[in-house]
Amino acid sequence: MTRRAMKRIYLTKLVDLKIDFAFKELFGSEKNKAITIVFLNAILKRTGRNVIKEVTFNNLEIGGDHEEDKQSRLDILVTTQDQHQINIEIQFTNQYDMIKRSLYYWARLYSNQSQKGMAYTKLKPAIVINILNFHLVKETTSYHTTYHLHEDEESFRLTDVMEVHFIEIPKLLKQWKEEKLDPWSDVLARWLLLLSIVDQRKSYIYEDIFKELEAIAVNDKHLQDAFTSWNELSLDPKERQAYEVRLKQILDQEAAVNEAKWRLEVAEKQALERGMEKGIEKGIEKGIEKGMEKGMEKATAQVARKMLEKHMNVEEVAEITGLPIERMQEIKAELGL
Incomplete structure (x- = not known):
């Protein structure tokens, strides 16, 4: 060729x-x-x-x-x-x-x-x-x-x-x-x-x-x-699938971070306009951080579910997603696998 x-x-x-x-x-x-x-x-x-x-x-x-x-x-x-x-x-x-x-x-x-x-x-x-x-x-x-x-x-x-x-x-x-x-x-x-x-x-x-x-x-x-x-x-089909899963996880995390940054900027702007910047700044940052963490955790769990539904090995899914084996077993039980 x-x-x-x-x-x-x-x-x-x-x-x-x-x-x-x-x-x-x-x-x-x-x-x-x-x-x-x-x-x-x-x-x-x-x-x-x-x-x-x-x-x-x-x-x-x-x-x-x-x-x-x-x-x-x-x-x-x-x-x-x-x-x-x-x-x-x-x-x-x-x-x-x-x-x-x-x-x-x-x-x-x-x-x-x-x-x-x-x-x-x-x-x-x-x-x-x-x-x-x-x-x-x-x-x-x-x-x-x-x-x-x-x-x-x-x-x-x-x-x-x-x-x-x-x-x-x-x-x-x-x-x-x-x-x-x-x-x-x-x-x-x-x-x-x-x-x-x-x-x-x-x-x-x-x-x-x-x-x-x-x-x-x-x-x-x-x-x-x-x-x-x-x-x-x-x-390679198997390698390609693992790559696509990892790519989606990275892009989802990146989107969650960008959205959290945008929400923080909007909240700070609103606080400034209302003259309450000092009083709520710390609370806003903490709230956005928690929301971002939950969003990332949810996206990662969703990716793991899809991989387990395709009957991928639990250890492989844990390695790719970064989730602990215990969480893999929980998701697997939820899916009835």
Whole structure:
């Protein structure tokens, strides 16, 4: 089958790799380990002796201390041949707490290494990489920013054990449109543009990016493999169903947040007009927050019901929706299954 024929049949069916389910399927699986290693080396600028040669995929429950982190797992967590831990998080929508959330994840990742009686000198670096489908860092137009601990006056680095990355896809696309990117020579831009081809929120496909990467893939085996795995993921009925469920959940949550923000703005405006701003501001915020939480919980439970009605495994549904197993059993009983 020619590339042109493949494009005509499959391009409109490709899933958005910025949805965490799809991202984890492509970059977080053992069969695509070589792709993950290339991707990590590009982000971390590892070359020569520092290059990542091998990774082990891990699962880590990171939540528990914060309400929004219950039942959540890190998107992708790997350990390198040097025992460095690297966490990659993909965020499709802005939850307005990304910086603090990222630091919290790093702290848990770093502290989880420690065992009773273990010397601090044995603690290895922990790295958190955040790929964001929204703007975050206002101080720069760069789409990739990296952070360490530095001394305030002379800017020398305190330690290498802490490293945090933020990658902002909208800034990347802006540079692409301004013809400031060269994916032929810039490996990181190449892989990040791959993530950008499908924009599910806008129902748009960047065919110009697809054509460019398709040409580059002729001489890039890892990129070829990524295209193949992406197509297979997009066309597999079971995987597609799980993706659609996760996509709906994300968009429903995003709509609930936006509606809550709108209601808060309206309420604040009305309060100002009535001259009662100070008296009711706190109550409004609390009420909106409760309403938003209930709306999200209801949307998630509805998604779980639909999946269970299709006889999907309880554990799989719990993993995708983030609901506890106990809640899955309750819903299953309600449905008489």
